[in-house]
Amino acid sequence: MDRLAVIGDPVGHSLSPQIHMTWIDQLGLDASYESIRVPAGDVTAAMEDFARQDFRGLNVTLPHKQDVLVSASQASPAVKAIGAANTLSRLSDGRWRADNTDAPGLIAALKRVGIDYVTGRKIIVIGAGGAARAALFALDRADAEVIVLNRTVEKAGQVIAECCNSPHGYGPLEDLHTVAEDAEFIINTASAGHQDTCIQLPEGKGRLFFDMSYGAPAAGQLAHAQQQGWTTEDGLGMLVCQAAESFRIWFGGDLPDVELALEACRETLKADL
Ligand code: ATR
Helix, strand or coil, X not given: CEEEEEEECCCCCCCHHHHHHHHHHHHCCCEEEEEEECCCXXXXXXXXXXXXXXXXXXXXXXXXXXHHHHHEEEECHHXXXXXXXXXXXXXXXXXXEEECCHHHHHHHHHHHCCCCCCCCCXXXXXXXXXXXXXXXXXXXXXXXXXXXXXCCHHHHHHHHHHHCCCCCEEEEHHHHHHHHHHCCXXXXXXXXXXXXXXXXXXXXXXXXXXXXXXXXXXXXXHHHHHHCCCEEECCHHHHHHHHHHXXXXXXXXXXXXXXXXXXXXXXXXXXXX
């Protein structure tokens, strides 16, 4: 049996086991996927344990996305530029390869909602934390015209310098109303909703407001965006799309059934409300 898991702390809330088990069951694979709490400081030892126990792969969530890199003997170009991994695969020598599927997951999630391409399009990214780094990497490599707006403006310049090949614009969040005038859509990576605050948006005029959060933390921000005339999408689609990319790294073949797993997650979140 192939063993898989998501590691993090906390990790009990993670939808990853449900997503991956949906595909494991659908495809009739002899595999299991569990969630395992790994406290900060225990990551390196835990990774050695997982290798000894023959785990085939791991997903990594907060706060370990950087710490796991110490245990990886190979890392994809995305991991190197973003500085974080969310997917680990055990190599034949028992060591780990690190990938980051958040970047292709974002592009796939945008396609799901009608954004077929990003090349040459003016896109606002709000926030400059870990989630923004993956978004920026994906959009930069796809030759989008990105403008990063962040509460702390210096951090916006820093993430562009670290994650991008091309120069992109950046500024303080207060510039949102002006910059949004001719932007095609917004990707919100800021975790304001987790603190019960809401980023005030200008008029959307039907454009897309794509929030990487989902569930209760995203609700207030998405409601405000709708009131302002934005077409909204939460981060659940991206969560499932990045999981699909991980699944393909471990098992090969075609991407698994995103819509089936997304439906299952939406039911779980509804039941939790
Ligand atoms: P993640 O890994 O989820 O991206 P993070 O690294 O903590 O989380 O980054 C959080 C981002 O949300 C940051 O860009 C933060 O802005 P600062 O760089 O100024 O801290 C942004 N953020 C958090 N709370 C916010 C709020 N209330 N309003 C605006 N931006 C906020």
